Amino acid sequence: MQKEIFKHKLLVFNYALAALLLMLTYSCKKKYPDFPYNEIEKFSIKDVSGTELNAAIQEKNIIIYWPPFQDQPDSIQPQIAVSDRAIITPKSGSKIPFKEGFSYEVKAQNGSINTYTLKIANNQPLPYFEVNELVINLNRSMSLFGDYLIPDATQTSVYLVDKNKKETLLTINSISNNAVNVNIPLVLSQDTSHYHIKVITGKRNLTKGPYYIDRPLLALGTVTLPADVLTVKRGQSIVFKHSATPGTLKYYAQTGRYATVAITSRITRSVPMQITDTEITLTIPQDFPLGATYGSISFLVEDKAKGTWQRRTSPFTVVQ
Incomplete structure (x- = not known):
């Protein structure tokens, strides 16, 4: 009898164990959802x-x-x-x-x-600038003073913008974080006119103006007479070479051009002249004093102060 009871208990235990193993197997095979997070x-x-x-x-x-x-x-x-x-x-x-x-x-x-x-x-501060020139001229430099400029010509640039929105890139001479100096070219899209100035530095840009850009200043540079011209006759023309920037003269009137030749420290004579981009031609009047040596000449292109050049040239003597 006890043997039968033992067999029965063993059979129940085996069934229970099998059921437990089945449950464990099923639970291990249960599929959980995949994570949906993608941040x-x-x-x-x-x-x-x-x-x-x-x-x-x-x-x-x-x-x-x-x-x-x-x-x-x-x-x-x-x-x-x-x-x-x-x-x-x-x-x-x-x-x-x-x-x-x-x-x-x-x-x-x-x-x-x-x-x-x-x-x-863009974490870069907004730049600002002021033009440090009373008069801006073609063919001269211009300085801008301000702050927050990147002192690198590859990252900072300056433009002139005309009334038609055409931009002209200017050459930078020097640059720091609070100043930039640029060249104004001799010829612009509108020449003498009003322009805005645009500065780009890094990812920032600022435009101010308009500013008037005036004609170039007259600057003959050197004025020379050929070394073999020592004497000049009345009525003879003599040619001086000058080193003014070609193209400058077109901005000045074609009339009223003459040269003032010093005879003595107090006596001068006005002599008509013709001038090109490279030469000045004077014709000695028939009534010019003889035997005098001349070495100081003022060349007047217009009846305005900015149109006058005074240069001491090679001396020459007027003969019959």
Whole structure:
């Protein structure tokens, strides 16, 4: 009897054990849903000095505030943390171009995808400047004084903008963070006229004006007489060479041109002259005093002070 009871208990135990093993097997095979998370949780890079910069993640944008006045690199290697069991492409630490519009793809375990776009915030201060010239002339330099200019001619540029919005890039002579000196060319789209001045520095630009740009100043430079011209007869023409910038004279009147020749320190004679971009021609009048030596001549192009040049030339003597 006891033997039968033992067999019965053993049979019950075996059934219970089998049921338990079946339950364990079933529970092990139970499938849990894949994770749906596909977010960027942290995105950081290092600036030029090695300081860590943490990007702001807003509405699927990765916004980086790059320090002002630091040169931006062409590429970066971000360190990125994403949601649990998600995969990001390109992966964290990969070198990418440092430019707006570059995108990352974050794929969740369940296959859902989020796309993030890189944006670089303009953290550069707005520049300002003033023109440090009472009169701006063609073919001269012009200085601008202000602040927050990037002292690099590859990142800062100055333009003249005419009434038709045509821009002329100016050559930079010198530049600092608070001043820039540029050349105004001899010929512009509108020549003497009103222009706006536009400064681009880094990602910032500022336009001011209009400013009037006047005609070039007269500057003959050197005036020379050929070395073999020592004596000149009455009625004879003599030719002086000058080194004025070609094209300057077109801005001045064609009438009223003459030369004032010094006979003594107190006596002068006015002599008609013809002038080109390279030469000045004088014709000695028939009544010029003989035997006098002349070496100081004032060349007057217009009846205005800015049209007068006075140069001491090689001496010459007038003979019959």
